[in-house]
Amino acid sequence: MTMRPVVVAGAWLLAACLAALSLGPSRIPPTDVAVALLHGAGLDFSVDERTLAIVASLRLPRMLMAALVGGMLALAGATLQGLFRNPLADPGVLGITGGATLGAVTAIFFGASAMGGAVLPLAGFAGALAAAIAVDRLARVDGRIPVASLLLSGIALEALSRALTGVLIYASDDRQLRDITLWLLGSYAGASWDRLMLIAPFALLAAGTLPFFARGLDALMLGEREAGHLGIPVETLKRLAVGVAALGVGAVVSVAGPVGFVGLVVPHLVRLTHGPGHRRLIPLAAAYGAALSVAADTLARILVAPAELPVGLVTAAIGAPFFAFLIRREKRRLAA
Amino acid sequence: MRNLLLAAALTVAGAVPAFAEPPQRIVVAGNGLTEIVYALGAGDRVAAVDTTSLYPKRAQELPKVGYLRALAAEGILSLKPDLLLVTDDAGPPAVLAQMARAGLRVVKAREGHSAEILAERVRMVGSILERGDAADELERGLAADFATLAQSLAASPTRPRIVFVLSAGGGAPLAAGAETSAEAIFKLAGAVNAIDGYKGYKPLSAEALAGSGATVIVTVTHSLQALGGEAAMRGLPQFAGAKSMRVVAFDGDYLLGFGPRTAHAARDLAAALRPNETIAKLPERPWVAAP
Numbered sequence: 001m002t003m004r005p006v007v008v009a010g011a012w013l014l015a016a017c018l019a020a021l022s023l024g025p026s027r028i029p030p031t032d033v034a035v036a037l038l039h040g041a042g043l044d045f046s047v048d049e050r051t052l053a054i055v056a057s058l059r060l061p062r063m064l065m066a067a068l069v070g071g072m073l074a075l076a077g078a079t080l081q082g083l084f085r086n087p088l089a090d091p092g093v094l095g096i097t098g099g100a101t102l103g104a105v106t107a108i109f110f111g112a113s114a115m116g117g118a119v120l121p122l123a124g125f126a127g128a129l130a131a132a133i134a135v136d137r138l139a140r141v142d143g144r145i146p147v148a149s150l151l152l153s154g155i156a157l158e159a160l161s162r163a164l165t166g167v168l169i170y171a172s173d174d175r176q177l178r179d180i181t182l183w184l185l186g187s188y189a190g191a192s193w194d195r196l197m198l199i200a201p202f203a204l205l206a207a208g209t210l211p212f213f214a215r216g217l218d219a220l221m222l223g224e225r226e227a228g229h230l231g232i233p234v235e236t237l238k239r240l241a242v243g244v245a246a247l248g249v250g251a252v253v254s255v256a257g258p259v260g261f262v263g264l265v266v267p268h269l270v271r272l273t274h275g276p277g278h279r280r281l282i283p284l285a286a287a288y289g290a291a292l293s294v295a296a297d298t299l300a301r302i303l304v305a306p307a308e309l310p311v312g313l314v315t316a317a318i319g320a321p322f323f324a325f326l327i328r329r330e331k332r333r334l335a336a
Numbered sequence: 337m338r339n340l341l342l343a344a345a346l347t348v349a350g351a352v353p354a355f356a357e358p359p360q361r362i363v364v365a366g367n368g369l370t371e372i373v374y375a376l377g378a379g380d381r382v383a384a385v386d387t388t389s390l391y392p393k394r395a396q397e398l399p400k401v402g403y404l405r406a407l408a409a410e411g412i413l414s415l416k417p418d419l420l421l422v423t424d425d426a427g428p429p430a431v432l433a434q435m436a437r438a439g440l441r442v443v444k445a446r447e448g449h450s451a452e453i454l455a456e457r458v459r460m461v462g463s464i465l466e467r468g469d470a471a472d473e474l475e476r477g478l479a480a481d482f483a484t485l486a487q488s489l490a491a492s493p494t495r496p497r498i499v500f501v502l503s504a505g506g507g508a509p510l511a512a513g514a515e516t517s518a519e520a521i522f523k524l525a526g527a528v529n530a531i532d533g534y535k536g537y538k539p540l541s542a543e544a545l546a547g548s549g550a551t552v553i554v555t556v557t558h559s560l561q562a563l564g565g566e567a568a569m570r571g572l573p574q575f576a577g578a579k580s581m582r583v584v585a586f587d588g589d590y591l592l593g594f595g596p597r598t599a600h601a602a603r604d605l606a607a608a609l610r611p612n613e614t615i616a617k618l619p620e621r622p623w624v625a626a627p
Binding site: 025026027049050053057058059170173174175178179182187190195301304306308310 | 409413416
């Protein structure tokens, strides 16, 4: 595999990150941004307090969180689509997103919006973990986890979580309803160094581990039995990949809400442009997922300033038309 | 812990404004608070408001920082305010904490719906903005108006049972239960909330409405418009048992804002509920007539 696509993806991610740091409702010249970052890194540069606060305490943690969340969702999407050999698989298909949503909505219902701090993310993460464990129990047949059974269990659990979330929505008053709706659209507005520390270990664990499953996922494209003949420990692969993806997705969804589109479509974009091989797909999906998420959040902060949009609206609004365009182009290329 | 400290800091900031300069660029979130700032003659110091702040009209021409429960940290900081004045339900809390950490003075008003809390908020805003005299005048005016209204109501033989209905986003109508601003304004207008089995807003049920003994349905103008007018509203299944009930509509921010116009709003509601009685008009006040 040549390194060129990885370098290109890295360049896109870097460009998105630089834009996120230098653009926002507050006009700060790029030189001041650089100086504020250097000051924040402990170097002896003088910078005014407001600029420092905006760059180092607002934009930087938020950019990092957007990158972690987007990268993680795309990474998990790529892995699960490979595992299920199903292009419609996304992080929601394991019931993880539903579980996290149910946890967070329960917390909002019982007043967590007013508490702030880590209550909401922790409740979301607890919901995600409970869903992951439930899916594992539900899907297991004689100690094995057939892919079809895993998929169906995930879908069942997602539906159940949605129903229970619906019950809470029904019982909510108008204020809780507004909070729940805003949470469901996804947002990085709550980004802070604390929250970043909360999710970073999980997202990095996933980012460090999932690429090692690439060979196994490639083999799985031939079918489970065939992969087994090739010497892939299929059951272990499935359990590890699902477990790691669930942890990572649970962590990021619990702080950001279910940011739509990235987990489902970014892996497709990469597959359309760079082929289905997982050794290339997994890192590229992570990089492009992060870049899309960071760029979308920059737009979310700027478009209606001084207010801001929920980032899930922006990821869908820029991603979906682009995806449709790409599919048309690829179809034409294949037809020619 | 950090949040407790922040809450403590906010409370102290609200109680003892120990800053040398009165704030010159204020961002306000919460319509009642915005109205108070304008009523105190400090409207020219407001840099931006939230989307719930619809009165006075001048406030609507300012930049909008979004819905008060979904404020954006950098957006607000970009306006370079020296004070963020919010109601207690503004948020998200993480975003308020971010702005406080960035050095912005954030003051939260104690929320609640009563004449006492309204007076307390007027005093607090007056002391922060150093408009103490204007605050005294506003507070006295409000107290006098509430007293006048209470007198008229003491003379009135009727205590109507009423229901407040709101239609949020085209969905099923919601009815206001206990501890809502609607119930609070009912009390000020000498009326009884006929729906008291729950707190907050819940979807209205036809049976609950029919069995509530209500004589009047109060709603807000934009809800009534969203439902397609009074006839369309009466056609909804939820109102099947409400044939004999009258429908009365008010501007939502006027009726429920709990700002300086509240005494007048309560009087107008009281008068609308008692078509056969005369409820004394309140004196014209500058804060009610503001363009």
